[in-house]
Amino acid sequence: MKRRNTPSKEAVLSVITKAGKAMSQDAIEEEIAIDINRATIYRVLNRFCDDGVLHKVMAEDGKQYFALCETYDTKAATHQHFHFKCTKCDTVECLPNQVNFSIPDGYLVESVNCVLTGVCKNCS
Amino acid sequence: MKRRNTPSKEAVLSVITKAGKAMSQDAIEEEIAIDINRATIYRVLNRFCDDGVLHKVMAEDGKQYFALCETYDTKAATHQHFHFKCTKCDTVECLPNQVNFSIPDGYLVESVNCVLTGVCKNCS
DNA sequence: CTTACTAATGCGACAAAATCGCTTTAATAA
């Protein structure tokens, strides 16, 4: 199934790109200029994830945040970098720091979700 | 407010201890011998977290898992170890591996939530 | 420019996780 270009796709990607940080569905809906249905926003976001344009971060608050994939993401095919969520401004950002881990034999790691929570540079 | 000893507290802690892994509310409710209300289980779990008996892990599935605090947890006052969630058996376990990270200046880290998802030793 | 195909959207319902308000119960100590 070939992807089609739609106003929704462009608007969602535009908002995330301008924000320069990871965003949740509700934050996107707030920022977006046009009116897009909630389910549609989720579908657009998940399609972008499938296509390697965005990646999903599960934060401690139980919400999904979506961020642009950088070149180093697509290269490694995995997103093994830390994320930071600020408890003051609720911003979620990708940190440049890679996650280094070693696990016991017999374990197969398919995905990594590492989120540090605290106070960000702007809020401290 | 001083804590009281109740059957609910004991039952919940017993289930988690016997399981030897992190458990979600619904898994605890399934395993537990006595009948405890869902809200009560959550309140018991959160109280244990407040008291440093348990710690909470947010997995990629958006569910909270609760695990016993080990001595090395209470010592450091933080839980900076990795967790592993198996996609086959849904088990969430604490790994001995510490999370090592360095963040840019100006950031204050208050909690760490690192979960590796994949296939565990038993299921591979 | 038309037309056919079907991906994408809107909308409401639904599901799951977690919390909340309020009443009742029961653990604890005086």
Add this chain to the structure above:
DNA sequence: TTATTAAAGCGATTTTGTCGCATTAGTAAG
């Protein structure tokens, strides 16, 4: 035994995310 109030029960509610289905609209072929 009694008073105090933490904890439990219960239903409603909130939040996040998905699903089914009818409708719309992007794309390419003719």
